[in-house]
Amino acid sequence: MDWDxxxxxxxxxxxxxxxxxxxxxxxxxxxxxxxxxxxxxxxxERELDGAPQDSFEASLLRVTRRDHEQALRLPAAxxxxxxxxxxxxxxxxxxxxxxxxxxxxxxRLERNVELSQAVADCHxxxxxxxxxxxxxxxxxxxxxxxxxxxxxxxxAVVPMLAAIQERSxxxxxxxxxxxxxxxxQIQVSLAVIKELGYDFHRGRLDISQHPFxxxxxxxxVRITTRVKRNVRDSCLFSxxxxxxxxxxxxxxxxxxDRTPLWGGASSGVHESQSRFWENLVGRSRPFWRHFxxxxxxxxxxxxxxxxxxxxxxxxxxxxxxxxxxxxxxxxYNLHVLLRFEIERDLxxxxxxxxxxxxxxxELLARYLGLPPPDLVSGPLQDIHWVSAPLGTFVGYTLGNLxxxxxxxxxxxxxGDVDALLEAGDFSxxxxxxxxxxxxxxxxxxxxxxxxxxxGAGIGxxxxxxxxxxxxxxxxxxxx
Amino acid sequence: MDWDxxxxxxxxxxxxxxxxxxxxxxxxxxxxxxxxxxxxxxxxERELDGAPQDSFEASLLRVTRRDHEQALRLPAAxxxxxxxxxxxxxxxxxxxxxxxxxxxxxxRLERNVELSQAVADCHxxxxxxxxxxxxxxxxxxxxxxxxxxxxxxxxAVVPMLAAIQERSxxxxxxxxxxxxxxxxQIQVSLAVIKELGYDFHRGRLDISQHPFxxxxxxxxVRITTRVKRNVRDSCLFSxxxxxxxxxxxxxxxxxxDRTPLWGGASSGVHESQSRFWENLVGRSRPFWRHFxxxxxxxxxxxxxxxxxxxxxxxxxxxxxxxxxxxxxxxxYNLHVLLRFEIERDLxxxxxxxxxxxxxxxELLARYLGLPPPDLVSGPLQDIHWVSAPLGTFVGYTLGNLxxxxxxxxxxxxxGDVDALLEAGDFSxxxxxxxxxxxxxxxxxxxxxxxxxxxGAGIGxxxxxxxxxxxxxxxxxxxx
Numbered sequence: 039m040d041w042d043x044x045x046x047x048x049x050x051x052x053x054x055x056x057x058x059x060x061x062x063x064x065x066x067x068x069x070x071x072x073x074x075x076x077x078x079x080x081x082x083e084r085e086l087d088g089a090p091q092d093s094f095e096a097s098l099l100r101v102t103r104r105d106h107e108q109a110l111r112l113p114a115a116x117x118x119x120x121x122x123x124x125x126x127x128x129x130x131x132x133x134x135x136x137x138x139x140x141x142x143x144x145x146r147l148e149r150n151v152e153l154s155q156a157v158a159d160c161h162x163x164x165x166x167x168x169x170x171x172x173x174x175x176x177x178x179x180x181x182x183x184x185x186x187x188x189x190x191x192x193x194a195v196v197p198m199l200a201a202i203q204e205r206s207x208x209x210x211x212x213x214x215x216x217x218x219x220x221x222x223q224i225q226v227s228l229a230v231i232k233e234l235g236y237d238f239h240r241g242r243l244d245i246s247q248h249p250f251x252x253x254x255x256x257x258x259v260r261i262t263t264r265v266k267r268n269v270r271d272s273c274l275f276s277x278x279x280x281x282x283x284x285x286x287x288x289x290x291x292x293x294x295d296r297t298p299l300w301g302g303a304s305s306g307v308h309e310s311q312s313r314f315w316e317n318l319v320g321r322s323r324p325f326w327r328h329f330x331x332x333x334x335x336x337x338x339x340x341x342x343x344x345x346x347x348x349x350x351x352x353x354x355x356x357x358x359x360x361x362x363x364x365x366x367x368x369x370y371n372l373h374v375l376l377r378f379e380i381e382r383d384l385x386x387x388x389x390x391x392x393x394x395x396x397x398x399x400e401l402l403a404r405y406l407g408l409p410p411p412d413l414v415s416g417p418l419q420d421i422h423w424v425s426a427p428l429g430t431f432v433g434y435t436l437g438n439l440x441x442x443x444x445x446x447x448x449x450x451x452x453g454d455v456d457a458l459l460e461a462g463d464f465s466x467x468x469x470x471x472x473x474x475x476x477x478x479x480x481x482x483x484x485x486x487x488x489x490x491x492x493g494a495g496i497g498x499x500x501x502x503x504x505x506x507x508x509x510x511x512x513x514x515x516x517x
Numbered sequence: 518m519d520w521d522x523x524x525x526x527x528x529x530x531x532x533x534x535x536x537x538x539x540x541x542x543x544x545x546x547x548x549x550x551x552x553x554x555x556x557x558x559x560x561x562e563r564e565l566d567g568a569p570q571d572s573f574e575a576s577l578l579r580v581t582r583r584d585h586e587q588a589l590r591l592p593a594a595x596x597x598x599x600x601x602x603x604x605x606x607x608x609x610x611x612x613x614x615x616x617x618x619x620x621x622x623x624x625r626l627e628r629n630v631e632l633s634q635a636v637a638d639c640h641x642x643x644x645x646x647x648x649x650x651x652x653x654x655x656x657x658x659x660x661x662x663x664x665x666x667x668x669x670x671x672x673a674v675v676p677m678l679a680a681i682q683e684r685s686x687x688x689x690x691x692x693x694x695x696x697x698x699x700x701x702q703i704q705v706s707l708a709v710i711k712e713l714g715y716d717f718h719r720g721r722l723d724i725s726q727h728p729f730x731x732x733x734x735x736x737x738v739r740i741t742t743r744v745k746r747n748v749r750d751s752c753l754f755s756x757x758x759x760x761x762x763x764x765x766x767x768x769x770x771x772x773x774d775r776t777p778l779w780g781g782a783s784s785g786v787h788e789s790q791s792r793f794w795e796n797l798v799g800r801s802r803p804f805w806r807h808f809x810x811x812x813x814x815x816x817x818x819x820x821x822x823x824x825x826x827x828x829x830x831x832x833x834x835x836x837x838x839x840x841x842x843x844x845x846x847x848x849y850n851l852h853v854l855l856r857f858e859i860e861r862d863l864x865x866x867x868x869x870x871x872x873x874x875x876x877x878x879e880l881l882a883r884y885l886g887l888p889p890p891d892l893v894s895g896p897l898q899d900i901h902w903v904s905a906p907l908g909t910f911v912g913y914t915l916g917n918l919x920x921x922x923x924x925x926x927x928x929x930x931x932g933d934v935d936a937l938l939e940a941g942d943f944s945x946x947x948x949x950x951x952x953x954x955x956x957x958x959x960x961x962x963x964x965x966x967x968x969x970x971x972g973a974g975i976g977x978x979x980x981x982x983x984x985x986x987x988x989x990x991x992x993x994x995x996x
Contacts, residue, residue, distance in 0.1 A: 050719030051737030057775065240529030258530030296536065
């Protein structure tokens with residue numbers, strides 16, 4: 039129903055759809071928190087006592103128990119309040135954007151902060167309320183841990199960005215703004231993601247305002263994209279990103295289907311898959327050595343003066359900008375950091391909703407060196423704060439970090455990955471991700487999964503090394 | 518999920534979708550037959566005792582009680598057997614068609630007959646098992662009543678058809694086989710059904726193998742069509758037919774939404790709406806006087822030698838044929854009669870599944886004067902017997918009868934309906950149907966509703982008079 043809502047729902051069907059989603063959501067919550075389910079879970083736990091922690095059966099009970107308790111902790115009234123607050127906030131967010139007036143959205147954010155605090159209080163936490171929100175999205179992680187990761191990134195990226203900016207004229211990207219036929223962009227994107235390994239027998243591509251991926255089961259994992267007349271707002275990279283998510287879900291074994299273990303381990307781990315394909319593969323030099331001819335065949339006039347190298351460079355220009363989703367790899371995590379700090383301070387009561395625009399501008403100047411944006415390019419740009427609980431931004435940076443760790447390990451296991459990419463031989467990489475990540479579904483926490491796949495828990499070292507090497511070479515810098 | 522299955526589901530998603538439908542169907546049945554619901558229904562009945570029969574409240578309880586008891590009578594195991602038998606029969610039906618071998622499908626039909634008998638036995642009946650199947654689909658009707666209606670039709674149609682066949686050269690329809698661009702056919706169809714009154718704000722048109730209409734709620738009633746390179750398998754008439762169904766659902770008041778009263782009164786009444794627009798409007802002379810210019814603008818070369826009159830005539834050629842869905846108005850009910858007699862005799866044990874092809878050929882010769890067809894053009898042509906319970910064909914003829922009764926009454930109430938059609942002023946007709954039929958949702962039985970709308974219960978007189986007048990004029994005959 040969500041997929042349909044974003045793709046084909048007629049405008050008159052919005053009210054019906056909201057009712058349908060609320061009804062099914064209510065039944066689901068009711069059935070999942072029932073005493074009958076609690077009883078079944080307890081007797082299964084007694085039966086399986088002593089099974090190895092990483093067995094399917096023990097994992098099934100552990101994860102179901104976690105989900106069950108998480109659901110039980112939220113009273114039905116709070117679940118309804120969350121749904122209603124999100125639905126009510128959306129039109130005010132749109133109106134605030136339309137009128138560039140923070141005060142229209144501010145009471146909605148205040149309400150969402152209160153609701154986030156209520157969720158945190160129901161969930162329970164050791165140190166701070168924001169811990170509870172992180173734990174809900176990324177089991178096993180804490181605010182403290184995330185702060186450490188961001189601190190390491192900040193130490194590395196802020197000076198890297200400053201150095202790059204002194205050499206900003208080394209890369210030009212005007213080619214991205216030329217006129218590219220949208221239908222042909224879609225054709226190229228379909229060809230590319232099919233070659234990467236997205237299985238169209240078990241999926242499809244549609245158009246929606248915001249690209250997304252959604253899994254209905256192991257045999258049906260769909261993606262959407264948007265397309266404009268330029269390739270700066272890239273249809274192709276959106277497709278690669280979403281097909282990264284989708285290949286993850288297509289790789290979770292059918293054995294786990296229709297159990298709570300089916301699906302991705304967390305938002306952060308899911309994002310590691312989309313970023314892996316979008317950035318570590320799709321924004322790499324060997325990728326463009328392989329695919330540039332396809333693109334030039336599709337757009338001979340637009341790309342007449344380009345080659346694989348120049349197009350690779352154009353797609354990797356680093357430049358501080360206002361919009362997170364358009365950010366390059368170097369500045370992207372700073373966008374996430376900014377949002378993380380603001381929402382953490384909101385939830386922990388150190389910042390009021392009225393002060394958000396000021397805090398935003400201050401952090402933007404500090405991390406990205408940019409003058410204050412208008413509100414639509416500032417704190418009203420993302421839809422995330424339209425609904426509660428807050429705490430969802432950190433997944434983006436965790437995804438970047440894990441993706442680099444996975445690639446480091448894949449290079450150890452597979453040898454010359456760049457040669458594979460340049461030859462268009464993507465299947466060893468997908469098979470490696472299947473074995474390292476996809477096959478486990480939701481069995482392990484993000485840290486456990488990263489440790490199993492790479493030999494270490496989530497850390498910044500791989501990503502920082504990757505960024506320094508790649509952008510150092512591009513901008514002729516060394517750190 | 519059904520809509521998606523017929524339109525956009527990727528091939529790999531079939532198994533997932535079957536599981537999802539079975540799961541939701543199981544929960545629905547379980548919740549609707551729960552003791553909790555029975556208790557709520559009883560206490561509401563006590564509270565409302567004495568409310569007028571045709572009030573919303575009394576109707577709500579009466580219809581919910583009927584649905585509830587109908588659901589209660591079927592044991593869960595039988596519900597599962599029905600679902601499984603349908604799923605299992607489909608591939609064998611396809612294989613039997615492929616190999617033109619009745620023996621492949623015959624055991625499936627035997628099973629479906631047994632299951633239909635089991636459903637009848639659970640449901641209960643006064644005279645015959647087939648009564649129970651009719652009553653389930655068309656509340657208040659009986660086998661005896663349907664037999665009477667068919668007998669009257671047969672008496673009128675068989676000689677009418679014989680007379681027409683002696684003058685078969687009076688109408689030529691070769692124009693329908695010319696080459697019409699499918700995309701342009703869709704454009705024309707969209708324009709026509711929009712003008713008729715199908716609300717695209719609350720609906721949409723997609724492509725599927727078999728055209729259908731489906732309602733997700735008052736704000737979202739969708740239709741599908743198919744399109745070929747000719748207009749004999751008419752995309753336009755499919756669209757008009759399905760939009761007739763859809764305008765019915767779009768006209769059921771939002772007041773009734775999310776109650777058991779929302780929706781159409783029965784299959785037969787639903788078919789009265791699709792047939793009303795497809796045949797009584799869409800295959801009428803004034804309709805083509807209005808719309809022929811639009812069609813000729815779209816297909817100037819194909820229609821250069823045609824005018825509204827010749828195209829009207831081409832679309833009303835009467836000719837016995839093997840395929841029900843392609844049949845003209847005169848022969849259509851004979852196709853239904855043939856199926857009705859066969860399935861009635863199957864369910865009542867007078868005919869074995871092995872004897873169906875022979876019985877088919879015999880009835881086809883008797884009613885339509887045709888030599889035996891191959892199986893695909895014979896008893897394997899419809900998908901209806903792939904699932905149990907049988908008993909669904911009668912709705913098609915009931916729909917034809919009711920549509921003619923409604924048109925007779927609309928002519929009384931609205932005056933010169935032909936003038937409205939020729940002027941392209943369809944809204945009075947739609948408004949009349951809204952008031953006479955749509956507004957009541959499922960409140961009344963087919964007979965009650967027809968009586969309210971037209972002053973008489975379901976009968977054959979209107980349809981016979983309509984067919985004699987229309988085809989008498991077209992073939993220069995009088996009865």
